[in-house]
Amino acid sequence: MVASSEDEQSQIFDFLRLLSAGLPAGFTGTTLVVWTLAGILAVRLSVYVVNFIAWQAKFRRAMKQFPLIDRPSAELLSLDHDDRSRVRWQIPVIAFTFCGHPETVKPILSNITRKPEWMYRFFRPWLGDGLLVSEGSKWQRNRRLLTPAFHFDILKHYVKLFSESADVLLEKWMSRGPGASVELFDDVGLMTLDNILKCSLGYNSSCQTDGRSSPYILAVHDLTRLINDRPDYLPYYVDFIYYLSADGRRFRKACKIVHDFSEKVIRERKEQLKKGELTFSKTGRRKRLDLLDILLRARDEDGTGLSVSEIQDEVNTFLFGGHHTTASGISWTLFHLAQNKDYQDRCKREVEEVLQGRTEITWQDVGKLPFITMCIKESMRCVPPVPRVARALKQDLTFPDGKSLPKGSPTYAEFNELHRNRDIWPNPTVYDPYRFSPENSMNRHPYAFLPFSAGPRNCIGQNFAMSEMKVSVALILQRFYLELDPAKPPVVPCEMITNQARDGIWVKAHPVKTD
Numbered sequence: 001m002v003a004s005s006e007d008e009q010s011q012i013f014d015f016l017r018l019l020s021a022g023l024p025a026g027f028t029g030t031t032l033v034v035w036t037l038a039g040i041l042a043v044r045l046s047v048y049v050v051n052f053i054a055w056q057a058k059f060r061r062a063m064k065q066f067p068l069i070d071r072p073s074a075e076l077l078s079l080d081h082d083d084r085s086r087v088r089w090q091i092p093v094i095a096f097t098f099c100g101h102p103e104t105v106k107p108i109l110s111n112i113t114r115k116p117e118w119m120y121r122f123f124r125p126w127l128g129d130g131l132l133v134s135e136g137s138k139w140q141r142n143r144r145l146l147t148p149a150f151h152f153d154i155l156k157h158y159v160k161l162f163s164e165s166a167d168v169l170l171e172k173w174m175s176r177g178p179g180a181s182v183e184l185f186d187d188v189g190l191m192t193l194d195n196i197l198k199c200s201l202g203y204n205s206s207c208q209t210d211g212r213s214s215p216y217i218l219a220v221h222d223l224t225r226l227i228n229d230r231p232d233y234l235p236y237y238v239d240f241i242y243y244l245s246a247d248g249r250r251f252r253k254a255c256k257i258v259h260d261f262s263e264k265v266i267r268e269r270k271e272q273l274k275k276g277e278l279t280f281s282k283t284g285r286r287k288r289l290d291l292l293d294i295l296l297r298a299r300d301e302d303g304t305g306l307s308v309s310e311i312q313d314e315v316n317t318f319l320f321g322g323h324h325t326t327a328s329g330i331s332w333t334l335f336h337l338a339q340n341k342d343y344q345d346r347c348k349r350e351v352e353e354v355l356q357g358r359t360e361i362t363w364q365d366v367g368k369l370p371f372i373t374m375c376i377k378e379s380m381r382c383v384p385p386v387p388r389v390a391r392a393l394k395q396d397l398t399f400p401d402g403k404s405l406p407k408g409s410p411t412y413a414e415f416n417e418l419h420r421n422r423d424i425w426p427n428p429t430v431y432d433p434y435r436f437s438p439e440n441s442m443n444r445h446p447y448a449f450l451p452f453s454a455g456p457r458n459c460i461g462q463n464f465a466m467s468e469m470k471v472s473v474a475l476i477l478q479r480f481y482l483e484l485d486p487a488k489p490p491v492v493p494c495e496m497i498t499n500q501a502r503d504g505i506w507v508k509a510h511p512v513k514t515d
């Protein structure tokens with residue numbers, strides 16, 4: 001064996017020597033190898049460039065089938081929908097399609113797409129390879145391992161925590177005096193952060209009372225803002241340039257704070273588990289498991305669990321995915337109810353009938369709030385917390401009307417537009433919770449209302465989110481009557497990854513009189 005491999009080597013060297021013998025003086029064997037490699041690289045690069053130019057031509061031809069808009073968020077909402085709601089938005093380097101009809105959104109969210117790396121890679125330094133950004137077999141395995149963490153048996157224990165966090169917010173508002181003006185996004189955002197820290201890490205942060213004084217809370221806010229801003233400035237697409245900038249350095253620092261924090265909590269919990277300091281019942285269950293417990297105990301069929309860094313990525317993903325989104329859902333629901341006194345009154349009556357003077361909501365109560373649920377859904381229709389999701393096509397796609405897009409096309413499922421599509425929603429700008437009554441929802445297209453997206457990459461936390469939003473809205477309305485504060489700036493929606501309000505949502509919070 002050794003002899004034969006030596007033979008092969010010497011044959012190769014002989015061949016190279018033979019070749020180099022015919023070369024001009026000074027041209028050694030090493031130079032030949034380098035030139036050969038450079039040649040192969042040049043050929044491969046040329047093939048790549050030619051393929052890319054051919055794809056661009058095909059893509060641009062395909063894009064011409066769709067009407068052009070200047071700015072997606074401003075213009076989409078004023079368009080007619082004759083084209084079954086696909087439009088094109090073009091900036092110098094690339095163009096995107098936005099799909100806003102159930103029939104066009106459906107294939108975009110199916111198996112024939114993947115998440116485009118150019119879009120989601122900005123999240124990677126923070127969320128690592130967590131569920132939101134991972135792909136392929138890694139995503140499949142982790143989605144399977146994480147799904148039990150969102151089972152109703154686990155979620156029902158969080159309802160008490162949601163009630164406690166809402167209580168802190170209500171006490172805060174109470175202490176500001178009757179009719180005080182409060183900004184919803186700020187206060188609700190801290191409440192939902194409080195909730196996700198308790199439910200995912202079992203961590204009592206007192207963030208609602210300490211406000212933004214904690215470096216961890218500041219870092220989470222910084223990261224969200226910086227990720228939102230980064231795509232707006234073309235040079236920042238290059239990591240090297242970004243990390244040299246002030247924003248990039250700030251981003252790195254914030255990532256470190258967030259990672260150090262979650263790593264410390266995970267390490268401590270592992271230690272506790274090892275020392276047997278966490279008490280489990282005979283069935284192996286603690287009275288209330290948080291998401292971290294489930295992640296630490298999750299096992300494949302062959303008994304392999306998640307590594308510490310995988311757990312860290314998932315925990316950071318929950319913290320990111322599970323706090324601005326629910327804050328947006330709750331704040332906009334309260335905004336719509338502050339604008340619509342009749343619906344607010346009906347919600348209050350519903351809470352009172354269910355709670356009968358109690359101030360804590362139980363898991364059983366959560367299922368008895370149908371009108372509040374309708375109000376939350378209608379609010380998420382008008383202002384979806386996540387405005388859109390991006391996908392890249394894994395294969396050519398032909399829409400029902402024959403128009404098509406080539407493999408690789410970047411495209412968005414545009415929930416802002418889908419939820420206001422006149423084909424589906426008459427008078428789409430009117431807030432009307434009765435659209436979600438059982439009778440009115442019965443024959444609706446399954447892809448018409450997608451606040452949590454759909455298909456294999458839908459939101460894993462949607463039941464968690466719905467329970468949290470119902471508990472929070474119910475308890476706030478039980479204690480306060482809300483009206484918009486006319487002395488504050490008008491409410492203007494703006495996107496900060498999630499749908500927020502440019503100058504916040506200011507309401508006057510009047511304590512409800514109790515007999």
Ligand code: HEM
Nearest residue numbers: 131132321322325326329385386389452453457459461465
């Ligand atoms: C109102 C609240 C929420 C809304 C509207 C919402 C919406 C969404 C949407 C639209 C997606 C798809 C994202 C994409 O395709 O890029 C998503 C994914 C995800 N959400 Fe949520 N979400 C909410 C709350 C939560 C909560 C509370 C958690 C966790 C505790 C969570 C965890 C996740 C995760 C991990 C994913 C990625 C799932 C995957 O790709 O397998 N979300 N969410």
